[in-house]
Amino acid sequence: MKFGVVVFPGSNCDRDVVTVTSGLLHCPTRRVWHQETDIHDLDVIVIPGGFSYGDYLRCGAIARFSPIMKSVIEHAKLGKYVLGICNGFQILTEVGLLPGALTRNENLHFICDQIPLRVEHTNSPWTQNYTCEQIITIPIAHGEGRYYADAETLQTLEDNGQVLFRYCSPTGDITPASNPNGSLNNIAGIVNHQGNVLGMMPHPERASDPLIKATDGLKLFEGILTGNPLLSLV
Template sequence: MKFGIVVFPGSNCDRDVAMVTEGLLSQPTRMVWHQETDISDLDVVVLPGGFSYGDYLRCGAIARFSPVIKSVIEHARAGKFVLGICNGFQILTEVGLLPGALIRNRDLHFICDRVPIRVENTNFPWTQAYCAKQVITLPIAHGEGRYYADEETLKALEDSDRVLFRYCTPTGEINDIGNPNGSLNNIAGITNEQGNVLGMMPHPERASDALLGATDGRKLFEGLLAAKSLTATLEVSAARPM
């Protein structure tokens, strides 16, 4: 599985992702400069965390006009995987690949912490390596991470089980105590209808290395690799003569 990590002016988590995909999981990985347009060689496109274009105007608002974004949209519409982490999640909502918006945190403070996250379901490749309702710990670092959407959008997300991650208490309760930024429905990560696009504010790449004492995020990447292996096996089986 080949990963491509988009690098915008202001990205600062791109190398962190590469350390996981290439360094820990030995997957071919290349850095994709925001002015590139040919990403046809990639299986997974990652929009990393950071401050694309300095977060001027609004988080992700300028990045949406980068030349690479049109190709990312086409990549997603072709059913290929797209992962947006933190600022990447903000960009995905700006370009319309995911619904809703990320707005200023409830207390208007930048939050940098490690928080409990509940895995809501394992019906998607992103979460298949976890257990449903499993509580994991992932880092967050954002000032505009409060998920917001209208009631109709929230209902659609909930009814279709597209909320994959929620902020929670250490014992898994979903309430205001376990909600660090005021996100509606404690939402920390969602997918599109097809399930191939994931946006999440927590940083799985910062919790994937045992040397750092945190590995809860690694299973997200391992789930993708398992999905790719299964697809390859099915394709080979289908190609065999009866």
């Protein structure tokens, strides 16, 4: 499994991802500059967090026009894996690979914290190494992480089992108090209908190293290394 980590002007989490995929999992990994277009040799594309193009206009609005994104869209259409983390999630909604949008946090403040998440489904390559309703702790760091979609889109996501992660309490309760940014349905991460494209606001790469005694995010990366084909969504 070969990883590619896209780098835009303003990306700041690309090296964190490379540390996980190359340094911890020993997978071939290359950083892909946003002006590149040839990614045919890569199996997994990661669009990392950061502030692509300084978040001018709105998060991800300029990055969507980078040459690399056409190739990422084709990569996804071929059934290959795409992971968007934080700013990467925002970019994936901007280019239409994932539904909905990420808007300003409900309290209008930037939030940086360690947050409990509940794993909603394990019938996905991304979550197959977790257990259903497992509570994991993953860092967040964003100012525009409130997931929004219209009622019909939300219902489709729920009916198809496309919500993989929700913000929750330490005991797994899904409540307004456990929602750090006001995301509808406490949504923290979703996949497309095919299941190969995942977008999530929390940073699994920041919870993947035993040296910092935080490894809840590592299983997400390990899940797509098993060689299993895409599993059917509910």
